[in-house]
Ligand SMILES: *[C@@H]1O[C@H](CO)[C@@H](O)[C@H](O)[C@H]1NC(C)=O
Ligand SMILES: *[C@@H]1O[C@H](CO)[C@@H](O)[C@H](O)[C@H]1NC(C)=O
Ligand SMILES: *[C@@H]1O[C@H](CO)[C@@H](O)[C@H](O)[C@H]1NC(C)=O
């Protein structure tokens with residue numbers, strides 16, 4: 339066979355990667371404007387596995403023309419593993435972008451991967467009862483255990499090949515979109531997530547491999563319940579939570595194979611990788627809920643709001659040079675824990691669809707004025723001249739800051755955790771209701 343012919347074959351294969359996975363029977367809902375496709379993920383030993391996903395269609399209701407695609411957005415679902423909902427929400431957000439007919443499903447490709455678990459048998463993938471333990475999954479569908487996909491653990495099914503991390507699947511999707519033989523006009527790739535999808539995006543940005551992509555990759559992290567902490571200190575008391583530093587909240591007891599080499603370099607190596615990324619923080623300012631199932635997130639704040647402000651205080655976002663990156667942004671949106679509203683907001687539209695759309699390095703400044711906490715404005719909007727609303731956020735451990743009773747407590751954190759240790763949590767809650 340001539341080299342030319344081989345090359346052609348190879349190109350054909352690569353371009354097809356999202357359409358040559360095995361069709362996995364499922365009952366995922368139909369979502370207008372998209373189709374369910376089967377991404378061929380190649381395991382480390384060269385086996386073909388399948389990641390089911392939703393893929394956007396173009397404005398004619400057809401598979402898009404890859405040569406017209408300028409941007410790819412990979413949107414990661416939350417705890418409910420409902421990629422269809424996320425696809426519907428993000429298609430709606432895209433359709434609402436004002437005054438930009440060039441920014442549409444003809445130029446933006448959207449992929450919503452599905453990370454199923456054991457609760458999705460005979461819904462997300464076929465399952466046969468009565469076979470040997472673990473053998474009931476009879477296709478090559480990738481399935482993870484519990485919520486471990488969020489942290490990059492390896493798959494549990496198919497049982498004959500259990501070495502593929504959810505982050506390997508994301509890496510292969512990014513590389514597919516970055517392949518200029520398929521997408522010659524690609525300018526920008528965005529990995530985006532809300533809630534547990536945002537937790538996934540946070541961990542993937544922190545420990546994900548360096549892919550040396552031609553197109554820059556930005557990470558949109560909206561309203562995660564917890565953050566990966568890069569060292570073993572916490573803003574709040576850890577004494578009643580011995581597992582506070584275990585992965586996925588910290589870097590201890592890391593048992594995944596994906597990322598294990600990076601982890602050998604310790605927290606400073608992971609922090610350096612995180613700092614090398616373009617992070618778009620997105621915060622719904624009415625999102626003050628808490629979905630923790632372990633005590634670990636509580637050691638960084640009593641709800642999603644406090645955890646966000648503590649995280650950016652400890653590991654500050656920065657944008658030394660917006661045109662050459664890495665450049666972080668912090669956006670405030672006046673909504674609650676609502677993926678659709680976050681995506682459709684002007685801030686969501688800027689990060690998901692507009693920043694650097696045509697490869698011209700354009701990037702919107704931080705959304706939300708006044709700013710809320712010192713250090714939360716890596717890429718300031720020069721017209722926002724109001725003073726920072728809460729120079730220090732003022733709510734820690736469920737307490738609202740009322741001034742500290744002890745001169746020895748030098749910081750708000752120390753104050754709040756001293757108050758908690760001294761048993762004042764109930765009094766704090768009363769103050770909060772004032
Ligand atoms: C998928 O569903 C079709 C129609 O119900 C059935 O014929 C086929 O055997 C199924 N395939 C698998 C792998 O379960
Ligand atoms: C994987 O799939 C590709 C494309 O369908 C095929 O050419 C190749 O032989 C498969 N590899 C294995 C190990 O089955
Ligand atoms: C949609 O995709 C089809 C097939 O790739 C292509 O023929 C058609 O021109 C596309 N429509 C638009 C509006 O780009």
Ligand SMILES: *[C@@H]1O[C@H](CO)[C@@H](O)[C@H](O)[C@H]1NC(C)=O
Nearest residue numbers: 525553554660661694697699
């Ligand atoms: C904008 O996109 C171009 C083309 O992909 C890329 O070279 C450049 O680094 C990007 N700039 C920024 C600031 O993202």
Ligand SMILES: *[C@@H]1O[C@H](CO)[C@@H](O)[C@H](O)[C@H]1NC(C)=O
Nearest residue numbers: 580581584585590591592593
């Ligand atoms: C470490 O992780 C393993 C596997 O996730 C878990 O079974 C074990 O309980 C963890 N150990 C500690 C001390 O958290």
Ligand SMILES: *[C@@H]1O[C@H](CO)[C@@H](O)[C@H](O)[C@H]1NC(C)=O
Nearest residue numbers: 568569570571572651652653
């Ligand atoms: C962890 O990082 C924070 C914020 O940079 C710092 O104040 C603290 O001393 C660090 N703790 C350790 C154990 O390095």
Ligand SMILES: *[C@@H]1O[C@H](CO)[C@@H](O)[C@H](O)[C@H]1NC(C)=O
Nearest residue numbers: 702703704707719720721722
């Ligand atoms: C900066 O803020 C002003 C006033 O809120 C707004 O009109 C403008 O669009 C913002 N600029 C950017 C680049 O976001």
